[in-house]
Amino acid sequence: MQTTFRFLVVLLVFFMCVPGVPAEQAPVSVSTQECIECHAVTHPGIVADWARSRHAATTPGKAMTVTGTALKVSSRQVPEPLRDTSVGCAECHMLRGDAHADTFEHNGYDIHVVVxxxxxxxxxxxxxxxxxxxxxxxxxxxxxxxxxxxxxxxxxxxxxxxxxxxxxxxxxxxxxxxxxxxxxxxxxxxxxxxxxxxxxxxxxxxxxxxxxxxxxxxxxxxxxxxxxxxxxCHTRHQFSIAMARKPYTCMECHAGPDVPAYKIYAASKHGNIFSAKSDQWRFDPVPWTVGKDFTAPTCAACHISLLVDDEGMVINRRTHKMSDRLGWRLFGLIYAHPKPRSPDTTIIRNAAGLPLPTDLDGTPAKDYLIDAETIAQRRQTMQSTCLACHGTGWVDAHFERLDNTIAETNHQVRTATRLMETAWAQGHARGLDRGGSLFDEHIERRWMNTWLFYANATRFASAMAGGGDYGVFEIGRYQLTSTLLDMQDWLETRQMIGTPPAP
Structure with a gap:
């Protein structure tokens, strides 16, 4: 009785004092009650975050009754013991204990740390x-x-x-x-x-x-x-849909210079609208209504979210397979190339037997990459989102420019690679054929910069309508062509002075 009273006091304090906690709270299981009783004192931030979550506000059973595009629980066979209480500490950290190597006894319960x-x-x-x-x-x-x-x-x-x-x-x-x-x-x-x-x-x-x-x-x-x-993306312990939909979440890993997606987005017209107007947008609704909940795309709008128009017609279904709307892999390794067929890219081998999606001359390892028809299907899916705000002529011209940018940057990388191959062949650098590395000499780093940074940034600027400085002077075409000149000068200098083969 005393334990239950202490738990209710702690929970009441949190629900009354923590800003943003939903007015209604779902029933809490006995085991989660015991977790909260201690952790509200030792880890108040965790409990406060959970108290603000959808997990705390509803039960799986209630969530499963939702129909249509508003449905958030995709499983139709949630175990009976989990259906009628909120998804709390115990429901996640005690689930499938036998499967987790970190399961241990903790205050009478078998729990695991990593969900x-x-x-x-x-x-x-x-x-x-x-x-x-x-x-x-x-x-x-x-x-x-x-x-x-x-x-x-x-x-x-x-x-x-x-x-x-x-x-x-x-x-x-x-x-x-x-x-x-x-x-x-x-x-x-x-x-x-x-x-x-x-x-x-x-x-x-x-x-x-x-x-x-x-x-x-x-x-x-x-x-x-x-x-x-x-x-x-859905950060603990609130697991917020709104947070996952905002570009700051993607920025954590996509800030560049190898994948400068966030920086380009922030400098783009879409990013400008987000910066100026996102305080008026709604990031929680499912589905997400174009024009009503938001007026310019974020990363999630283009790649993940379930989007509908103002009549509820689906524009794009929700997906957690990021390549569903992407035909090309812009991140050059070393060239931009069609997306891999399998998420396991370790199986890829180019003609030289290297685990790369293209040969050094740019020829794709076709057996491991999607075909032209799949690329076209995925592009059409992506364009469905674009066409919710833009006319057909605008959208078609945008993708024509992207195709041109991919071809042009791949051509420039091929020029850089020819210079690098000459340096290897003439012994001015140690390549794989001499038991060396592709990446540990100055000229190799200059070559890397052409595709890892400058070609990539140019492609991302084109794909994301960021344009401007990111595609030219900031980290784009200017640096790419300047590096080509540097590589040529480096190579000609060593040819002229007869540099001995690299040890």
Whole structure:
């Protein structure tokens, strides 16, 4: 009785004092009650966030009764014990305990620290399935299991060593550097390495030690073996749709210069409208009505969200497979190319046997990439959103420019690659054929800049109607052509003085 009274007092204080908490609250399970009783004191921010969430305001059973496009729970078989209470601490952190390597006994309950997409699938099965077929879900593996990318990662994150007259050497990066470097966004691989005792406000308690934690990367490999992290976009513990729809969420990993999507969006006409008018928009409604809830696209409007017109007719269905509306992969590796067929890009091999989607001359590894018909279908899907605000002539001309930009930047990268291939062939740099790296010499870094930064930025500026400085002087065509001249001068200088082969 005393425990229940303390819980009700704590919960009442939160619901009365925390701004933004919904007026109605769903019933709370007994196990979640016990969680809140302690954690409202030790982790008030977590409890306050949860109290503001849809999870706290409704039950899965009630959510499943919604019909039409407003439906948010895609699973039709939510387990009976979970249907009639809010989705609280216990409903997520005690779910599928046997599947999680980090499950441990905590105050009489078996809980796990890391909630995975397979846990979220209990209520959101369709979203989970779509995300699993998404290249983001494989982001850790696609980086960690690709020898070429490993080499690039090593020369960026690894500790460097220089000896007079010798080639610069880079060690493999340590785990902590990798976790806050490339794998901050790509996701770490989690593993339980043991347990430790901690002195808490409630006495000494034993907790699992999790390697690779904390991390919210999109391709994190979780302790139940699943790939991905829903909290990359729907941040804990409010899991807000509104937050996921705002461009700041995508900015966390797409700020450039390799993928400068947010910066280009912010400088674009769409971004200008967002900056000036988004305080008048509504980011919570499902579905999201074009012209009523918002008047210019965000990242989510173009790539993810369920969009309808003012009569409720569907413009684009919701998807958590980001490539559903994308035919081309603008991020050049080293050239822009059609999207991969499979989210697992480690299976790709070009004609030279390298795990790259194109050859060094730009020829695509067609067996692993989508065909022209699929590209056209995906473009039509994307254009449905564009046509909600723009005329056909405007939209067609925009995509014609994008196609031209892809072709032109690929041509420029091919010029840079020819210069690089000459340097390798003449022994002025050590390429793969001499047991070297593609990325650890000055001329190779200049070559990298042409496709990793400048060609990419130019393509993104074109695709996102950002134009202007990002596609020209900020980090675009000017830097790309300047680097071509630098590479040519570097190569001609070494040819003239007869530089001996690189050691």
């Amino acid at each position: 995975s997409p397979d846990d979220c699938a209990t209520c959101h099965a369709q979203e989970r399935a779509e995300y699993a077929d998404n290249i983001m879900a494989r982001a850790h593996t696609n980086l960690a299991d690709n020898a070429v990318y490993n080499d690039l990662e090593r020369t960026i994150l690894g500790r460097s060593h220089h000896k007079a007259g010798k080639h610069m050497v880079f060690d493999a990066p340590d785990a902590r550097t990798r976790a806050e470097g490339c794998y901050y966004c790509h996701g770490t691989k989690l593993a339980v390495s043991g347990t430790q005792w901690r002195d808490t406000d409630y006495g000494e308690m034993e907790f699992p030690v999790i390697e690779g934690w904390p991390n919210q990367g999109v391709g994190r490999i979780n302790l139940d073996g699943s790939h991905g992290s829903c909290t990359s």
